[in-house]
Amino acid sequence: MSHESPDPRPEPVAPAALVRTDGSVTDRTWDGHLVPEGYSDMIDGVRELLDRIAAAVPGADLVASTTKAVAELNDRFAEHAVAEPDQLSGRLITVPGRAQLAVPAVHIDEIGEDGMSGHVWFGRHFLGSNGVVHGGAIPMLFDDLLGRFAIVGGGARSRTAFLHVDYRSVAPIETTLRVTAHVERVEGRKHFLRGELLDGDRLCAEASALFLTLKDGQQ
Numbered sequence: 001m002s003h004e005s006p007d008p009r010p011e012p013v014a015p016a017a018l019v020r021t022d023g024s025v026t027d028r029t030w031d032g033h034l035v036p037e038g039y040s041d042m043i044d045g046v047r048e049l050l051d052r053i054a055a056a057v058p059g060a061d062l063v064a065s066t067t068k069a070v071a072e073l074n075d076r077f078a079e080h081a082v083a084e085p086d087q088l089s090g091r092l093i094t095v096p097g098r099a100q101l102a103v104p105a106v107h108i109d110e111i112g113e114d115g116m117s118g119h120v121w122f123g124r125h126f127l128g129s130n131g132v133v134h135g136g137a138i139p140m141l142f143d144d145l146l147g148r149f150a151i152v153g154g155g156a157r158s159r160t161a162f163l164h165v166d167y168r169s170v171a172p173i174e175t176t177l178r179v180t181a182h183v184e185r186v187e188g189r190k191h192f193l194r195g196e197l198l199d200g201d202r203l204c205a206e207a208s209a210l211f212l213t214l215k216d217g218q219q
């Protein structure tokens, strides 16, 4: 049995090359590692695959062929494993979601010294239930966005000391939502940040967080 349904995924907007916030193009991570051509497109494809798998009831043929293909890919990727300082996933700060698949892909629209705004679209991979984004995905979004902004805003490497999230109304999946982040105040190593997730003008969730700049040699 199959159900016809409209495909709600937005057109992919991630560039083949990596575009910095000032519009210039690079082929390297922030710390100089060369990124193979098409890498961010590959990550986008895997993100779409996670949404497609979450949304589908596949037949036995598709299950078998997918299991075989994934096993082959696992073997091939295992041959290319590197140590953490050399990995690309999570280090492409110019790509939505930093090419880290657990992190929802936030597209940054505006960024300044004290704040940023962007948009995010949660696919079926991030479904909690009944058309609503999983409650665990929202802190992940805020931790990444605010943590990244603690660095972009002039901080050095930092870690989350606390992250408080209030869920004010449901966040729908398959909808373009707005996200904002701003610096509330900085006290020495302590960066206090706030963020919001909105559906139009409706506040879905808000976060307040403290990030601490790490001391030299701190893990």
Ligand SMILES: CCCCCCCCCCCC(=O)SCCNC(=O)CCNC(=O)[C@H](O)C(C)(C)COP(=O)(O)OP(=O)(O)OC[C@H]1O[C@@H](n2cnc3c(N)ncnc32)[C@H](O)[C@@H]1OP(=O)(O)O
Binding pocket: 030, 090, 091, 093, 143, 144, 145, 147, 148, 151, 158, 159, 160, 161, 162, 190, 210, 212, 214, 215, 218
């Ligand atoms: C790759 C490129 C991409 C970059 C993009 C990356 C974006 C991703 C970002 C993800 C970030 C993470 O998820 S990090 C992973 C999740 N977080 C963690 O695992 C952190 C675990 N906790 C810790 O490691 C530690 O507790 C720290 C680092 C947070 C703090 O330890 P510390 O450095 O020794 O500091 P400490 O002396 O305890 O505290 C310093 C000051 O902060 C205050 N303080 C400390 N913790 C708290 C707290 N929870 N609530 C209130 N205040 C606190 C203290 O009272 C003190 O205030 P005063 O007396 O000075 O006034």
